[in-house]
Amino acid sequence: MMGSEPPSSPQVVEEGGDEEDEELSGGEDAELRTSAGRGSVLTRRGITLRVLLKDGLVEPGDGVLSIHYLGKNFVGDLLTDGKIRWVETGQIFNSPSAWATHCKRLVNPAKKSGCGWASVRYRGEKLVQYKTSWLRKYQPTADMSLASEGEEDEMGEDEEEEGKTAVPAEEKNRKSKTELHDISLVQRRGDxxxxxxxxxxxxxxxxxxxxxxxxxxxxxxxxxxxxxxxxxxxxxxxxxxxxxxxxxxxxxxxxxxxxxxxxxxxxxxxxxxxxxxxxxxxxxxxxxxxxxxxxxxxxxxxxxxxxxxxxxxxxxxxxxxxxxxxxxxxxxxxxxxxxxxxxxxxxxxxxxxxxxxxxxxxxxxxxxxxxxxxxxxxxxxxxxxxxxxxxxxxxxxxxxxxxxxxxxxxxxxxxxxxxxxxxxxxxxxxxxxxxxxxxxxxxxxxxxxxxxxxxxxxxx
Known part of the structure; x- marks a missing residue:
């Protein structure tokens, strides 16, 4: 891989998208879930990866998360605590927004936010779809706009690019372990x-x-x-x-x-x-x-x-x-x-x-x-x-x-x-x-x- 060695121990990255797209901390999430329960309307921000994991809509696994942005692919592991581990470096991210923002800024330093739930896919499907599924299952009377609040705009910029076939997780994992990018294997044309x-x-x-x-x-x-x-x-x-x-x-x-x-x-x-x-x-x-x-x-x-x-x-x-x-x-x-x-x-x-x-x-x-x-x-x-x-x-x-x-x-x-x-x-x-x-x-x-x-x- 080009550049310095990955961190010796996983580094938790907390920075992420704009304030509206940030997930709740563990304490806030637990408090909200306890006090509100499924009988109360849970806001979009209250539905976190931890919630989806607890209720069985998603499962932890290696290489199950992905981002496709401006022609570049990123693959992440979903951990049991709802955090994301980026396969490329082993860094730990607290939310889809934090991971998406970090990855997108590598490709485009001018990027302001990550649009995490609209950008990150779980097994090929956008996470926002799982959030909507949770609401339909546990709060069928809730206004669906609560699930898409602030996310409509997020989909626009990545929709066309993310619609392409993603790189399989196992292939990305293999590539990420290569010390040098394999340009020396490219067969080039004659003169x-x-x-x-x-x-x-x-x-x-x-x-x-x-x-x-x-x-x-x-x-x-x-x-x-x-x-x-x-x-x-x-x-x-x-x-x-x-x-x-x-x-x-x-x-x-x-x-x-x-x-x-x-x-x-x-x-x-x-x-x-x-x-x-x-x-x-x-x-x-x-x-x-x-x-x-x-x-x-x-x-x-x-x-x-x-x-x-x-x-x-x-x-x-x-x-x-x-x-x-x-x-x-x-x-x-x-x-x-x-x-x-x-x-x-x-x-x-x-x-x-x-x-x-x-x-x-x-x-x-x-x-x-x-x-x-x-x-x-x-x-x-x-x-x-x-x-x-x-x-x-x-x-x-x-x-x-x-x-x-x-x-x-x-x-x-x-x-x-x-x-x-x-x-x-x-x-x-x-x-x-x-x-x-x-x-x-x-x-x-x-x-x-x-x-x-x-x-x-x-x-x-």
């Missing part, structure tokens, strides 16, 4: 020319649309927002990432390690971790990703992002990349209470539309679609980054480069480094020139890299 489209032309999601359609990046200012975090990227990160992307005509993927400072809102990217595996190799990927997790832990770093290449195309996100980035952002935030950004980077090494011989490197982020248009794609935006020049080339980076050379040595899609990139520049010379843009201050690096280039020459 055909792809013409980018503007985001405003996309409209609502369409299953007939090519998921490899490239989308131009928007600026934060164009959508009336400020970039919510600052980013600093080490030059050694760029050097290793650029080198990795140059080695093969197929797409590659890797992860980014660093630190997130909540005080300064600064994301510092300090290490790149290339995945030395084929994108479709389902057996090798978990091993490689586990190794990366261990490397992150040993270096005291957190997972802060990912990168991949578009070998011969523009370094712009596809619709598939947009969804992958949204998944990463959600996973990185889902393991802690606070906001933590997740940086996506696309590297385009061999696109002839690039300026000069250098790769185009594009940092990006995805803003959730407007709430009134939940079936739209996320909005890909350009991220402003400060590049920090390292003093020297580290041994770690050099070792990673040599491991990559060995991994691709016998690959059928290995780049032919002796081929010409342009009439007067070989591909190997192009690689050298592109990497020189990430040069450390200590110029001795060039002699060290020459050893790597000699290894490239030797494999062809």
């Amino acid at each position: 055909r020319e792809r013409i980018p489209v503007r985001y405003c032309t996309l409209g609502t999601r369409d299953v007939a649309r090519d998921p490899h359609t490239l989308v131009e990046l928007s600026a934060f200012s164009a959508i009336n927002r400020f970039q919510p975090f600052n980013v600093a990227v080490s030059s050694n990160v760029l050097l290793l990432m650029d080198f990795h992307c140059h080695l093969t005509t197929s797409e590659v993927v890797g992860y980014l390690g660093g630190r997130w400072d909540t005080t300064t809102q600064l994301l510092t990217v300090l290490r790149a971790f290339p995945c030395r595996t084929r994108l479709a190799d389902r057996e090798a990927a978990p091993v490689v990703e586990e190794e990366i997790c261990q490397n992150l832990f040993m270096r005291g770093l957190s997972l802060v992002g990912w990168y991949h290449s578009h070998p011969r195309g523009p370094a712009l996100p596809s619709l598939q990349d947009i969804d992958s980035q949204m998944d990463h952002q959600l996973r990185l935030q889902g393991s802690s209470n606070g906001f933590q950004p997740c940086l996506g980077i696309i590297c385009g090494p061999y696109y002839h539309g690039n300026q000069g011989v250098a790769s185009t490197i594009t940092p990006f982020w995805v803003v959730p679609p407007p709430e009134q248009r939940p079936n739209d794609y996320g909005i890909p935006v350009a991220v402003e980054v400060t590049y920090v020049q390292d003093n020297f080339l580290t041994t770690d980076v050099l070792n990673e480069m040599m491991l990559l050379v060995e991994f691709y040595r016998a690959a059928p899609d290995l780049v032919n480094f002796s081929q010409m990139w342009s009439p007067d520049t070989s591909i190997l010379d192009k690689i050298k020139a592109s990497l020189s843009g990430h040069a450390p201050k200590d110029q001795a690096y060039s002699q060290i890299l020459e050893h790597v280039y000699n290894q490239l020459r030797s494999i062809q």
